[in-house]
Amino acid sequence: MSRRRRTPKKRGAGVTTVVVLRLYIAGGAPNSVQAIANLQAICREYLKDGHKLEVVDVLEHPRRAMAEGVLVTPSLAKLSPLPAANVIGNLSDKAKVLLALGVKDKAQ
Amino acid sequence: MIATRSKAVQALPKLATGIEGFDQLSRGGLPRHRTSLLVGGPGAGKTVFALQCLVNAARRQRTAGIFVAFEESPRQIIANGATFDWGLASLPEKQLFFLDAHLSPTLVKAGDFDLAGMLAMLAAKKQEIGAQWIVFDGIDVLLTLLQDPVAEMREIYRIRDWLAENALTAIVTAKLEDRTSEALHYGFLQFMADCVVRFERRQEERVSARSIQITKYRGSSYAAAEFPVSFGPSGIEVGAAEPAEIEHYASSERITAGFERLDAMLGGGVFRGSSTLISGVPGTSKTTLAGKFAEAACRRGERTLFVSYDEAAEQIARNLSSVGIQLKAHVKSGLLRMYSARTEGISAEEHLIKLRSLIREYRPQCMVIDPLTAIAKAGRMGAARTAAIRLIYLVKDEGITLVVTALSEADDPLAESTDLQISTVADTWIHLSYLVRSGERNRALTIIKSRGTSHSNQVRELVLSKSGPTLTDVYSAGGEVLMGTLRWEKEAEESARKIRQRAEFDQKRRELHSAEARTSAEVKALQVDLERQRAELALYTGDNEVRNVSSSERENELRRRRSADPTALSPRKSGNGAAK
Numbered sequence A: 001m002s003r004r005r006r007t008p009k010k011r012g013a014g015v016t017t018v019v020v021l022r023l024y025i026a027g028g029a030p031n032s033v034q035a036i037a038n039l040q041a042i043c044r045e046y047l048k049d050g051h052k053l054e055v056v057d058v059l060e061h062p063r064r065a066m067a068e069g070v071l072v073t074p075s076l077a078k079l080s081p082l083p084a085a086n087v088i089g090n091l092s093d094k095a096k097v098l099l100a101l102g103v104k105d106k107a108q
Numbered sequence B: 001m002i003a004t005r006s007k008a009v010q011a012l013p014k015l016a017t018g019i020e021g022f023d024q025l026s027r028g029g030l031p032r033h034r035t036s037l038l039v040g041g042p043g044a045g046k047t048v049f050a051l052q053c054l055v056n057a058a059r060r061q062r063t064a065g066i067f068v069a070f071e072e073s074p075r076q077i078i079a080n081g082a083t084f085d086w087g088l089a090s091l092p093e094k095q096l097f098f099l100d101a102h103l104s105p106t107l108v109k110a111g112d113f114d115l116a117g118m119l120a121m122l123a124a125k126k127q128e129i130g131a132q133w134i135v136f137d138g139i140d141v142l143l144t145l146l147q148d149p150v151a152e153m154r155e156i157y158r159i160r161d162w163l164a165e166n167a168l169t170a171i172v173t174a175k176l177e178d179r180t181s182e183a184l185h186y187g188f189l190q191f192m193a194d195c196v197v198r199f200e201r202r203q204e205e206r207v208s209a210r211s212i213q214i215t216k217y218r219g220s221s222y223a224a225a226e227f228p229v230s231f232g233p234s235g236i237e238v239g240a241a242e243p244a245e246i247e248h249y250a251s252s253e254r255i256t257a258g259f260e261r262l263d264a265m266l267g268g269g270v271f272r273g274s275s276t277l278i279s280g281v282p283g284t285s286k287t288t289l290a291g292k293f294a295e296a297a298c299r300r301g302e303r304t305l306f307v308s309y310d311e312a313a314e315q316i317a318r319n320l321s322s323v324g325i326q327l328k329a330h331v332k333s334g335l336l337r338m339y340s341a342r343t344e345g346i347s348a349e350e351h352l353i354k355l356r357s358l359i360r361e362y363r364p365q366c367m368v369i370d371p372l373t374a375i376a377k378a379g380r381m382g383a384a385r386t387a388a389i390r391l392i393y394l395v396k397d398e399g400i401t402l403v404v405t406a407l408s409e410a411d412d413p414l415a416e417s418t419d420l421q422i423s424t425v426a427d428t429w430i431h432l433s434y435l436v437r438s439g440e441r442n443r444a445l446t447i448i449k450s451r452g453t454s455h456s457n458q459v460r461e462l463v464l465s466k467s468g469p470t471l472t473d474v475y476s477a478g479g480e481v482l483m484g485t486l487r488w489e490k491e492a493e494e495s496a497r498k499i500r501q502r503a504e505f506d507q508k509r510r511e512l513h514s515a516e517a518r519t520s521a522e523v524k525a526l527q528v529d530l531e532r533q534r535a536e537l538a539l540y541t542g543d544n545e546v547r548n549v550s551s552s553e554r555e556n557e558l559r560r561r562r563s564a565d566p567t568a569l570s571p572r573k574s575g576n577g578a579a580k
Helices: A001-013 A028-046 A063-067 A095-103 B047-061 B074-081 B116-129 B141-145 B149-166 B183-192 B259-263 B286-299 B311-319 B328-332 B349-361 B373-378 B379-399 B413-418 B484-562 B566-579
Strands: A021-023 A051-057 A075-080 A085-088 B013-015 B035-040 B064-069 B097-100 B131-137 B169-175 B195-204 B205-217 B229-230 B235-238 B275-280 B304-311 B336-343 B364-370 B400-405 B430-436 B440-450 B460-465 B467-471 B474-477 B480-482
Touching: A021 A028, A028 A095, A063 B116, A085 A095, A085 B116, A095 B364, B013 B400, B035 B047, B035 B149, B035 B183, B047 B064, B047 B074, B047 B097, B047 B131, B047 B169, B047 B195, B047 B235, B064 B074, B064 B116, B074 B097, B097 B116, B097 B400, B097 B413, B116 B131, B116 B149, B131 B311, B141 B149, B141 B169, B169 B183, B229 B349, B229 B379, B259 B440, B259 B467, B275 B286, B286 B311, B286 B364, B286 B400, B286 B467, B304 B311, B304 B349, B311 B336, B328 B336, B336 B349, B349 B373, B349 B379, B373 B379, B373 B400, B379 B400, B430 B460, B430 B484, B440 B484, B480 B484
Parallel strands: A021 A051, B035 B169, B035 B195, B064 B097, B064 B131, B131 B169, B275 B400, B275 B430, B304 B336, B304 B364, B364 B400
Antiparallel strands: A021 A075, A075 A085, B195 B205, B205 B229, B229 B235, B430 B440, B440 B460, B460 B467, B474 B480
């Protein structure tokens, strides 16, 4: 209930909020390469005003990834603002990514 | 680790799973550094099997393992594993590491993904703890999420290559219920695996029966049949058939089957370590005979286990005490262990597991199962049959002298053979039946077979009294066997006849006696007469002489008194003196 009430407020203020994202990839695996490209495109288009993106290569930091609960790659975590969200896949389904990130799709 | 080597060719190296029965039918365990696939419906025991492999490896071989849980959370798995005596919670993470790969339902999937990252993480973990085993539990959950057969195939190959690179012995479990709809998955998975084990759970006559079957094993021979599986206190147990070669130590020591007359019928009792089957319809005193055997064993000071189904131990002890069989004292002294269980809704396999753990715990020398047929109450007859036969072999392997009772539906002993077929593996078979005649039922005991003994071919009547069971001779009259009152009547008649005979005999003897006495009395009287006559005769002879003497003396006296003839004076004087 409370979330529902807060959501419109956030959307209004969402333009100024910095979205913190972390993308886990597995080296040069095709899905990982695609995911980076797709996410960058989404950020350019929808999160112009402010976002922080960290890309973690699981092949290089397997323990960290495990500690952070990563299972499959690529995997995107929205850390802030709350609520947190997790998206897996190469992020080719833009609508689903936007929904998960809580960003309004301009096309709608 | 068991590496089986044959003389000529090098056999596939295998790792023992430590799972009761499985290492036997897989001829040594799962292939080392290869992938084994466990497939089957939910609740068939795949996860327990996989987890048990890791626990056994960690506990017995001190080799570490990784458990990747796609379906359930590790917490759930540990909680489930805690129902077994593995001490799962106390295993350190270095020995057994759980990766929670349980994907959250709130997770959004936006596009294709792969397992490259996860495998990299697992490789790092493997390096860290030196794992040799890895389990992917519920891989179907992950594959379903891919929603693309091509991607599924790609990931399966990825896993296969990764496993080969990392020299891990892997167990992959997949929930594949319907063979046709999941055929695609199944095909890939099958190809990837060197060993495929199918788990099945069926509902059979109100009991869920689990079974296991190895359907593929590259480079190895295996027992291809379907084997029953059950959960015991130490986890999964596979009811692998006993080795085809039967090796039991055959003792020639005889022990009592309960009481003297029965032993006599068996040619001196039963062999130690043998199994005896007592069959019969309800109420034919099967339990009494079994109880008598148990009591005799306790009296010898032997540890005895009395297993009763569907009847409380207390009740059995009370009932048996009414026929002079006292078990309570032996229970108190710890010599006799009584175990009772219900059979409703419990499969034969579960009973077998329970009895096995009881035997291992109590180590009895003699054992009674009353009635063994009760284990077939729930579940398929075929399953009960194998369980019963395995139970008998298990007991024999331990060298325990066993008496089992079997309830037969019909009075014909051959009806039993269609039932559990215990009679074929039992060494001695005693059949109890009723003979109904002239309004009564009487118990008859026959020995149908007794291996290695010259047993009696006679039918005996089993009579119960306060001092215990005993056997009596039966009469056969006009081709019919007489028992009970008829036997009693016959016996009474027989004894009356004997009494009559004796009386007649006595009478005759007495008569003869008196006749003899009479005759000898007559003889005596005649003898007396004879004596008297003789005496009289003697008397007469002596009288004559005296008379002769006295007449001559009188003449002399007369002559002297007359004094007329002096010549005869002096001899007259002397003659007178002699007469005085």
